[in-house]
Amino acid sequence: MTTKLFRQDIKVINVGLARFYEDLKYQRAKVTKVDWRPPAGGNLKLIQLLSKAESEEVANANKIAVKKIVTSSPKLIDIKRARDVIGVLRGNMTLLHSGPPIEWERMSGPTKGGVIGAAIFEGWASDARQAEELAKSGQIRFETCHDNSAVGPMAGIISPSMSVYVVKNEENGNIAFSNLNEGVGRVLRYGAYDEEVQTRLKFMEDVLSPLLKAALIITGPLDLKNIMAQSLQMGDELHTRNVASSLLLLKELGPSMVNTDFSKSDISASIDFIVKNQLFFLNIAMAAGKSIMDAANGIRASSVITALTRNGTDFGVRVSALKDKWFTAPAPIPKTLFFPGYKEEDANPDIGDSAIMETNGFGAFASAASPAVVQVVGGDVKEALRNTIKMSEICLIKDKSFPIPQNNFEGIPRAIDLRRIIETGTAPIINTGVANKKPGMGTVGFGILDAPMGAFIRAFEEYASTL
Amino acid sequence: MTTKLFRQDIKVINVGLARFYEDLKYQRAKVTKVDWRPPAGGNLKLIQLLSKAESEEVANANKIAVKKIVTSSPKLIDIKRARDVIGVLRGNMTLLHSGPPIEWERMSGPTKGGVIGAAIFEGWASDARQAEELAKSGQIRFETCHDNSAVGPMAGIISPSMSVYVVKNEENGNIAFSNLNEGVGRVLRYGAYDEEVQTRLKFMEDVLSPLLKAALIITGPLDLKNIMAQSLQMGDELHTRNVASSLLLLKELGPSMVNTDFSKSDISASIDFIVKNQLFFLNIAMAAGKSIMDAANGIRASSVITALTRNGTDFGVRVSALKDKWFTAPAPIPKTLFFPGYKEEDANPDIGDSAIMETNGFGAFASAASPAVVQVVGGDVKEALRNTIKMSEICLIKDKSFPIPQNNFEGIPRAIDLRRIIETGTAPIINTGVANKKPGMGTVGFGILDAPMGAFIRAFEEYASTL
Secondary structure, three states, X not given: OHHHHHHOOOEEEEEOOHHHHHHHHHOOOEEEEEOOOOHHHHOHHHHHHHHHHOOHHHHHHHHHHHHHHHHOOOEEEEEEEHHHHOHXXXXXXXXXXXXXXXXXXXXXXXHHHHHHHHHHHOOOOOOHHHHHHHHHOOOOEEXXXXXXXXXXXXXXXXXXXXXXXXXXXXXXXXXXXXEOOOOOOOOHHHOOOOHHHHHHHHHHHHHHHHHHHHHHHHHOOEEHHHHHHHHHOOOOOOOOOOHHHHHHHHHHXXXXXXXXXXXXXXXXXXXXXXXXXXXXXXXXXXXXXXXXXXXXXXXXXXXXXXEEEEEOOEEEEEEHHHOOOOEEEEOOOOEXXXXXXXXXXXXXXXXXXXXXXXHOOOHHHHHHHOHXXXXXXOOOHHHHHHHHHHHHOOEEEEEEEEEEXXXXXXXXXXXXXXXXHHHHOOOOEEEEEEEEOOOXXXXXXXXXXXXXXXXXXXXXXXXXXXX | OHHHHHHOOOEEEEEOOHHHHHHHHHOOOEEEEEOOOOHHHHOHHHHHHHHHHOOHHHHHHHHHHHHHHHHOOOEEEEEXXXXXXXXXXXXXXXXXXXXXXXXXHHOOHHHHHHHHHHHHHHOOOXXXXXXXXXXXXXXXXXXXXXXXOEEOOOOOOEOOOOEEEEEEEOOOOEEEEEEOOOOOOOOHHHOOOOHHHHHHHHHHHHXXXXXXXXXXXXXXXXXXXXXXXXXXXXXXXXXXXXXHHHHHHHHHHHHHHHOOOOOHHHHHHXXXXXXXXXXXXHHHHHHHHHHHHHHOOOOOOOOEEEEEEEEOOEEEEEEHHHOOOOEEEEOOOOEEEEOOOOOHHHEOOOEEHXXXXXXXOOHHHHHHHOHHHHHHOOOOHHHHHHHHHXXXXXXXXXXXXXXXXXXXXXXEEEEEEHHHHHHHOOOOEEEEEEEEOOOOOOEEEEEXXXXXXXXXXXXXXHHHHOO
């Protein structure tokens, strides 16, 4: 009998606790793993809402959202002054910031630093003390980037005189904006605001932006989907690694930059600025991501996540069906690899609109494309692949337009489904830059984190109530 | 008894035929595979010579060769006219060609085409017929690139007026040269020679080369090891894929190119030429590889392969201990993905010095870094990894200076050991461009091939006789 049993082809299905599976696998048994946990952590209310949300109405709505996402092919069409294209910046002393809405008092150090730096840059204040008083007095109006078709990394401060990329989602007709990337270290978006920062911002406004604008006119609109897909083949995940994409941008614009009327020294300085900044393309990718997610936003009954973002204090989530409504939870502190001289206590909670990259299937979702990024925070190649596979469990599709060579050319996981987050208890993973928590400082490292579940649960409860 | 047997932890060691291993593995048995084949295919003479070659003398000699290879850090220091740096080109009507030595009569179509094009370019002949007669008459002297510290891809024709990269192996003190890459299609190195080819060569001599030379003076010597290591992180294998390395070169030289005295239109045209040629960096990488392998060549008793190269008719091999002696076998036709409009009958046998990349651990040896390349010839990601692992079986080291992310950051296999080729019967794999077999045509596709064993067997027999 035993003999017969062992001669048979034994197949085991392991449901639930992985321990048994691991044991059987170790013994080379044929075992299939069903990674079962009680849905929604066994929360009966959520389980009920989940069953309500498994409807044809939702499936159809999500089909529309998915179609918006995969058919979008954003183009970089122009570079303009923010005040000329973003309505709210035409008024007096208004600034955009990253993440969900927040008042001066609750702003984190790097956001405050960004506000101070922008107030000085705009000439509203002549030093940090004056700028701070101005902000405290309530004279500066704060608006989110996201509510104004824009995205900004880290503090995400966009002031009226700053230039912004203009990205058009031609398939949907909408426009999105982002500011230009300054590099890493003592830079405005990480809360630094001193003379070094101001001089760099002035160069970006006086030379870099108009030069890129002129080059763009010569080259014509840039196909961003093409650049982004190529860069995934070249080790970028397009959030914390934009090495290839930045060079591919130079490939497209370099010859035209030389052909503008700008002086050779301006052209050389601008090319130098781009090649020395391995995140230069990030803001363009973000604007592309925003233009795609805005197209998928506001679809009745769709459970697709259309924004993940942080203001350094709160983590904010948007779901398509609920359009512009924010659902928040406290922003966690990322697991960080610190630059020399910095430590845990220096790190600000998670900050920036750059999680629009994960919202679109890049960043940590595309980890497998970029093992170097996971390595930075102590992971290995397998963890990189694991992160991508894990994220595919909460996404509706794998987008073949963005294949990852190291994942056998499978597409990136896209269209995050709020229902799957609730059901599996798996939160989106985010790769991110980490700011010093004090204003006026800068970058302290790069990290990784799980988005906080609280925001998704609140979003889901309200979402389910509308079905 | 049977029960007890099955309750025991059965471990199987499978020696030899893989079929049994595969069966046991399919049954999830604990089985270790010893991929045993009789060494040297059971050839008793070779087995005897192999045992002679497993000596301390050889081990010590190979240690020296390995040290030469891993400590070499080639720098691009200049661009000069070939006749000013390569002695044999100072004489009347001399041309360098790729691969081992060959006379006009035995030259393949693309090599003949390259000779014709170079003769026209140099003004020795005014058309193809004249050039051909000149070559037939014996008035053109042919020398190999390899014998003159140079390497040239495909036909590898270097004529006196052409510019060459000057790469210095500072650790060893030697210099290596290569010509500039023209792009793909109707180009001289694939045997095309018409007006389009001549105009491009003229632009390269009149504008591109002097401009790059001037930029290099501003930037200073370029650390090629650094660029090559970075490019492996970005999907290049540095033989048939040089997408990232070419952009990384532009990153280093772009700002300086703008700062030269050249006109904006020359600068723009040159940047445009570089960004549109995804193989632009290949020739620089080849010169780097040549400078490394020449340093490791001529070490008494060393069994390290110091050149793999092809002239379109013969495949040639050099082994360190035997210095400049060539061992040849007929060049095979690569397994090719043809460009639209071409087929098997159009393909010339394997051609070019570019297998210096495989000789150095790049190309097919670094396949794992570049799954896109294997995909081109019908392979998948696993095959890419398999090729790298297979090549590590015939190499002495894995060089940590060139980690492959997709292989868990293991180094590329380097320092090919002739003994291991003979013992295992595993020939080096080579990624390659494929030329039209007729002169005057151009590129027909990209392919992959196993180097022919005959050349290695002949080399080994002579090598062993010197021990």
